[in-house]
Amino acid sequence: MSQESSTSLRTPLGRVRGLGAAKSGTDHFWKSRVTAVANVPLTISFVVIMLMLSKRDYAGAVKLVGQPLVAILLLLFIGSATYHMRLGMQVIIEDYVHSEGRKIALLMLNTFFAIAVGLASAYAILKIGFAG
């Protein structure tokens, strides 16, 4: 670092801010890791819930998803997973789509899709939960 300070072209203020050329620093990386850590136990609980669901008819499924613990785990999974997948798809788009217009359009679609999936799932879970 001391070596860098004497040879780097970066300004001292730029180095202190640590945000780099994209102006967001490690924000994207960090959010992707935080949601990834959350996703590990939530994914396992999600698969277990889906396995339980596969053995039930409509009434049994409504009853299962309506249980507070199940509903909360599903809501946490949906929130963390849709946030994580939006970050991941953003990187894929930025890697492969270079035309500026298409890139911006796809990045917007990515956000719309993630929010729509997350919100629709959450609405469905809450409706089932509050109806019971």
Next chain:
Amino acid sequence: MARTGPAERPLSPHLQIYKPSITMVMSILHRITGAALFFGTLLLVIALVALASGSSAYGTVQAIYGSIPGKLVLFGYCWALFHHMCGGIRHFVWDTGAGLERGTRMKLAWGTLFASLGLTVLAFAAYLAG
């Protein structure tokens, strides 16, 4: 790289020039499973919205998801979920700076594959056992 017209400077070699290695295949699979899971969330939202809509909507979803092609898709979704999860755990190890040596990263790559397949078989066995 995506500028239109031929590049006038040397470009770095890309995937097709390298001999496939297990770490490379796992890296590609991590991205592919991630992208698949992105669209796979549609399977979840459709089932949940159908469940919230009523018994006839849910019955339709059950019939489609319970068919042979439906089950195959769900099986693939389950594997993609576990594979991306195991690949993610491998990335946590690398984030600490550990496990990047040749031997270790090969073991981690194979471990990711076997763990994801093992977990999927486990889930399938649990499904069959009911």
